[in-house]
Amino acid sequence: MKINLRVIDNMTPDLRWRMQLLQNKRPLLGRIGEEAAGAIRDHYKALPARSDGIPSGNFWQREGSDKIGVPEIGQESVTVRVSSVPMAHKYKGGRVEAKFKKALCFPIFDNLTSTIHLIMVKAVTHKPDPRARMEESEMSQRLLVVIRDYFDRLFKRGK
């Protein structure tokens, strides 16, 4: 998941004027990027572990929380990325075929006997899971606070 945050687009004239006064926007963009990464990390942490009786493989943490970074801070935008092929598959869904063996192997939990059975299939199609990507609206309020705090501190320092 790649998130691009552009700070000067679609601003009110007043805020745009204040942004343009910043000679260097990268310190602010760095804070915004880190806050966005933290928001995504919290989003994955809040997702419940699987409850179907199969031991959890900590997917959301392993492929989500642990794979978030801020790989790039530009002059006008910052990129936050969840760098993970399994997470991309989770989000987009798709067909998985057996490639190394004749069949794929899936665990199924039997509630009656409390045992795990393995079933073998040649291929499986996964539906997209929207939980893999955080919604924009969830994040924007957190980022707004960061922007406000940044200017607040800047005024105090300048004073």
Place this chain on the structure above:
Amino acid sequence: MNKQLLNAWAKPIFDFYRELAAIVKDTRFDMDMLDKAEDLVRRMPRGNPDPLDDALYEAMSQSMQQALLDQARLSRVKTLSIADDFGPVQSAIDKFDSKSPVLSAMSHAEWQAQPLAIRDRSFWSARVENEKLVQSMKALLQANISQKRIQLSNNKEAFVDRNVFIMLARQIALDEGLDTKEGNVVTNIASQRRLGLIFDFQTGSAQNYARWKIGNDPDFMDGFPACELSESRARHPRSNAFWASRWQESGQAVNWEGAHQTKFIALKNSPIWTALSRFGLPWPPFEFGSTRVLEQVSREETEKLGLLGPDDDVPPAPDRQFNDDMRQSVSDLDPNRRDALQAMMGDQVDIQGGGNDAVWVGSLVAGLVAEAAGGGPVTRSNIISFGSATNTAVDKAADVPKDLSLPGTRMVMDAQDVKALLKSDKPTDTKDIELIPHVWRRPDRIRIGDGNRSLRFDKSIIGRRASVNFEMDPKQRAWRVTGADIK
């Protein structure tokens, strides 16, 4: 704006101007009047602007916050766009690509004794000298980090995850007869445990390097000048006491420079990070199998902990200092150890820059390829020697005519040679050119080549068949590459 504060500040000033105006108006213009006016001006009230300043600041701050809230309501912060791109991180790819595969019988402890510059720029595994395994492991890890699919023998394509890496690398180790029959232990290169450890360390190190690099961007450090060692995410983590003890040892070793004594928090340029690492690197993993990473600590938190004062500048980024340390780690080697290192590594390593820089063969070739493919003028000024003929090569060439015998000769290559290879009728991939020094060092077969004074070296390497034609330059007693066919 607070009117009372403004009036309190302005009243003495207005009173002063009224009195001054009265003197000018009511007194005859003479020296006496000027003296009175001068005396009054000397006593002119300045007023105390501080309360006014505070009020002005509050008003501006409130106005700013209101503007931000208005902006949020009006445009719903269309400053954010989330794309469905879960792609790779370029700096992690670059870091891993810069490592050259190195074959060596050295144990892990012997490797740890080598200069950091050498360890960090090479891809190695303790006591593994098998070229096919080392090259294959690097290619598989490269595919994982860059999220590229690999071609399987059944013509299907697959991404390389941890399980795929272990399965394929293990198969190569078994095929090459490298299983030590010790079972699933780290001393057995064919074991799942050892291969899993290699995967976790290499991919973790590349990803954490990428985070470390952006974390040291001066503009990023402005907001986050320190780091905290995170909680473990391992299924069976080491105890907190282990890390607390390691933190104390490392802190005392560096005199707690820029580091907090009880919390696992330190400034980014604190030497505690490299002291904490088993591998001498300032980014995680700091220990085999460790899942602890570095989390950013804000400027405010750093100040609260007393690591920085409110007026302190952000400390300089540590990456330049780290690079200097890397150079130092080679130049500190005494000449005897440097010679011993070259004897162990053969011509895989070249110590340059007056002994300050260790360069691997792969990096040297990459430099020539960059020059040849760069579009600028390509000269023969930068001739790189890839070492004398090895005993293996001399043995394989026992039957060639005497004027083509290998003892006492060496292989050289420059950017023009590389350019000719790239433009030949059998164009060679830039990655394949990196294989040529390995073909020179350990050929499977040597036969008479194409053209005068030529030898052709054949070798099977990482599942490919390489055939390289070398031509003798009798003046320099050196062999140059004149053709390569790598399939």
